[in-house]
Amino acid sequence: MSQRFYLTSKELKRRVKKIEPLTASFEIINDHIIITDENGNILYANKAAEFSTGYSKQEMIGKNPGDLWGGKMPKSFYEKMWRTIKFNKKPFIGSVLNIRKNGQEYWQELRISPILNKKGEAEFFIGIEPEITAPDRIKTSLIKESEQHLARAQYISRVGSLEWDLVKNKMYWSAELYDILGISSKQVKSTQENFLKFVYPEDRKYLLKFFEELKEDFQSREIVFRIIKQTGEELILHARLSVIVNGNQKEAIKIVGVIQDITERKQFEESQYELRRKLQYSISSILAEFKSIEETEEKILQNFTEILDYELAQLWIVNEKENELKMSLFWKRPSFNPKNFIKISQKTIFSIGIGLPGRILRLKEPSWISDITRDPNFPRFRHAKVADLHGAFGFPIIKNNKVAAIIEVFSARIISPDQDLLNTVKIIGEQIGNFISQKELDNKIRESEMYLFKAEEIAHFGHFIWSIEKNKTEWSSEIYKILDLSSQRPYLSFEEFLNFIVPEDRSTIVSSIKKLIKKKGSQMGFFSILKNNGQKRQLQFWINAVEDLKKEIKLIGVIQDVTEQKITQEFLESKTKNETILFSISDGIVAIGLDEKVIFINRAAENALGWKTNELFGKKFTDIVRIQDSSGADIPTDQRPIIIALRRGISIATSTESLSYYFIRKDGTKFPISVTVAPLILNNAIIGAMTVFRDVSKEIEINRVRNEFIAFASHQLRTPLTAISWIAEVLLKKEKISDKGQVYLNDIRLSIRRLSELVDLFLTVSRLESGKMPIQPETFDIVKIIQFFLEEYEPLYVQKNINFIFKDYPEKLNVILDQNMARNILISLISNAIDYAYPGGEVVLSLKKQNGTFLFQIKDSGIGIAKEDQGHIFERFYRAPNARLIKPSGSGLGLFMVKETVELLGGKIWFESEENKGATFFVQLPLRFENKNGKMDNK
Amino acid sequence: MATKKILLIEDDEILSRVMAEELIEAGFEVSKAYDGESGLEMARSKKPDAVFLDLLLPKKSGFEVLKELKSAPGTNAIPVIIISMLGADEDIKKGLQLGAIDYIVKSQHALTEIVEKAKEFFSSEQALGKK
Secondary structure, eight states: OOSOOOOOHHHHHHHHHHTHHHHGGGTTOSSEEEEEETTOOEEEEOHHHHHHHOOOHHHHTTSOHHHHTOOOSOHHHHHHHHIIIIISOOOEEEEEEEEOTTSOEEEEEEEEEEEEOTTSOEEEEEEEEOOOOHHHHHHHHHHHHHHHHHHHHHHHHOOEEEEEETTTTEEEEOHHHHHHHTOOTTTSOOOHHHHHHHBOHHHHHHHHHHHHHHHHHOOOEEEEEEEEOTTSOEEEEEEEEEEEEOTTSSSEEEEEEEEEEOHHHHHTSOHHHHHHHHHHHHHHHHHHTOOOHHHHHHHHHHHHHHHTTOSEEEEEEEOTTSSEEEEEEEEEOTTOOOTTHHHHHHHOEEETTSHHHHHHHHHTSOEEESOGGGOTTOTTHHHHHHHTOOOEEEEEEEETTEEEEEEEEEOSSOOOOOHHHHHHHHHHHHHHHHHHHHHHHHHHHHHHHHHHHHHHHHHTEEEEEEETTTTEEEEOHHHHHHHTOOTTSSOOOHHHHHHHBOHHHHHHHHHHHHHHHHHOEEEEEEEEEEOTTSOEEEEEEEEEEEEOTTSOEEEEEEEEEOHHHHHHHHHHHHHHHTHHHHHHOSSEEEEEETTSBEEEEOHHHHHHHOOOHHHHBTSBHHHHSOEEOTTSOBOOGGGSHHHHHHHHOOOEEOOSTTOOEEEEOTTSOEEEEEEEEEEEEETTEEEEEEEEEEEOHHHHHHHHHHHHHHHHHHHHHHHHHHHHHHHHHHHHHHSOOOHHHHHHHHHHHHHHHHHHHHHHHHHHHHHHHHTOOOOOEEEEEHHHHHHHHHHHTHHHHHHTTOEEEEOSOOSOOEEEEEHHHHHHHHHHHHHHHHHHBOTTOEEEEEEEEETTEEEEEEEEOBSOOOHHHHTTTTSTTOOOHHHHHHOTTOOSOHHHHHHHHHHHTTOEEEEEEOTTSOEEEEEEEESBOOOOOOOSEEO | OOOOEEEEEOSOHHHHHHHHHHHHHTTOEEEEESSHHHHHHHHHHHOOSEEEEOSSOSSSOHHHHHHHHHHSTTTTTSOEEEEESOOOHHHHHHHHHTTOSEEEEGGGSOHHHHHHHHHHHHHHHHHTTOO
């Protein structure tokens, strides 16, 4: 997609806003994440992307990655990428060469996924490039190291070098290599095929296999192989080759190495040495191809037998006490008939000093017997005779200076001792031993490294090694995490690290390090760092100055982020100080740390829950104290208020009215609570959460009784009211009553109507409060309803000479809400506006649609609400003094009912007002009522 | 058109009396019951053309009366109009679900309106050709 479609700044803003909800959680992810629109314009980039590309967010937004860091790959690559994500709507995964702002090139694995809109079109793309992990960094540095080795080796010994570009499949030979091969660069092209042509036919397969293995595991390794020059001369070459791996560490891109002619060195060796060389060479190859100890052992036995032209080889293992030997393995020539010799060997346990194996165990040296059938210290001589075995020698496998095993080899011939061969096998024995112990050590190191990394991750501690002379520092990946640095950061020097330390601690740390270097030894302490995002963290350190074998001083340190522990500690310390205060609070208080374990509980909580401090402290609160909803179902841990507060960092409060939580006491009984939870925040970071709760059984009982009373009273009041009303009606209609009497009767009816309305309001309020108000959503046109009220109230506002205006509203606005409730809200607000507007004033209504909601505004030019009353006007029975003056008969229930109803419908109500300057009430309601099990009001 | 018989089941004496008088004046024959049980009894014996039923009644609630009327073969065809103080939507819904054909909240209507409703009901019945 070479054609670029850029966005106008307005359109860009709109799209950036659209994806905002997606991106909050991306900020903390260590992988580089980019979101683009369908044309590749960047709408979002996370922090990690800033690190990996070197561009700031501002520089990236609205641009195309191709303009910034892309474009280094062949055109076909990008075409394929766009085809996959845009037209096939499939995720794309590939390795990509990018270029940082500073010009540095880097390989990265790229994953792009399309996000489809409702129409199934790709609307956005999310591109993720994983951070380079610690192992990769180590590998990269190893390769660098081996490159240095190569250069040095070449310099010292004038050897040929070879570079094989696997991507382009091109080989480069150095002038020295041409020399070794005996050709000039003009004669032969430096291809792999041509190189192999020089290789001794038997060694070709071996060499090819060697290359394959190199490409597979990227380990540098050595090989000895033969070549035949054009002159027919045979050379023995030694090669040491390494692999260069591309950025994402998945593919070998180059093989480089040095090749040395070792024929010359061997030339002085006589033919008898050839055998030993062969033996050694074969053993080296076996070890180089090491897979398992068992397989290697068997191959070694076979090689000894075959190369030396012997009949049988047996391996003996030394016991732990190093005083006995037991045979574990043998290899025989197919043509050889051992009769009972092997069986007898298998059954025999040799003590130290006894027989050939015992003798070698004692001497820790190879041993030779010209003819075992005549040897005084060879207990198996009879069986050897039967099997026709004569000449034999054996040698120890020395591991960590101890004899670990013994190999004995038997020939059908009588053979006089060959000291040179014994010398060779001695070396081979040591070589095998060293190799095995190296392998074991490797495994151990690998294991312990793994454990270390795991442990560091769990405990949030990292380590570093600072080689002081070279001023080179190695940091474990946890350190990068602690500092909030991307581990892609090329190199962190020790000085740079010191700069993270807050100034007030830095000089102390620096001077104590200096002292430590002088005196050696170790030290422990604390310091604070200031991260790039401004966050302060407390770290604990243990440092150790040591001298290595080369007398170089190194500073080895372990660093742990102890901010949370410190805070807990401080919290506990302050708790002790404030114990009396916290303990005298009658509300239950429980605080938990980031690990959700209880760090504080006060006495009221102890008493309410029935659990003692020591039973809760240090344990996960949610594991011990259960919480249920009103139906008696346990609330899942992740939905418990305190956990929500901890994980999302929000405060939540429940009220008695919206009550829905019950704590379960230790004895299994439960009690209703009103609860407030809040995250504990320090330096912008959540470090825990706290719950404050109260047993509200009594309040609930009082509420219940009150509501019942109201419901009962309302009904009982209504019956006589209705009777009075009806009788007045009949009287007016039928009886002959004087004009004055008729006026009185009308007054009676009007008063009854007011009383009736009041009773209805009571009933509504009691229902709202008891939560028994069923919501019955239906579709209706809210504009029509408002217009209906305008007509209905016309006599009232005309009478008061109020200019009543409904403007700025859509022609029609269908909503799905409880119509009665919507009416109640409107009636209350409209009649309030009329009641409190000054005569001759103005009431302005408006209505507008606003993303899934509608906003109703009613502005009057009336008495307004004094500042001191503003916090109370939604309270039940509250009446502001100025309102009381104007309308003494108000119930103080209207606005309370309105607010309750608005909230029940999932909306919001607020107002703006100044005393004597009128008031504007705003009601925002959803266009469609949705039944959320919203039992909590987030505050 | 024969005089229509209305059974008025209403426990409040005054309301019952005022309502009955108005209905009689409007040309209906009205019998009165003051509790659920006697109301049910009278519905069975008098076979009224319509029952005006209050909900909060002594001895047997209006809902129960309605349920029994609608489940007995002799009375299930009698139209029932609920006249109650309970104005809650769920009560109205429940009443209609149990088989009432209309629901009037007393406190929200003038007496004349209730009489009008009774007239309307019978005239529409007639128009539909029932009885």
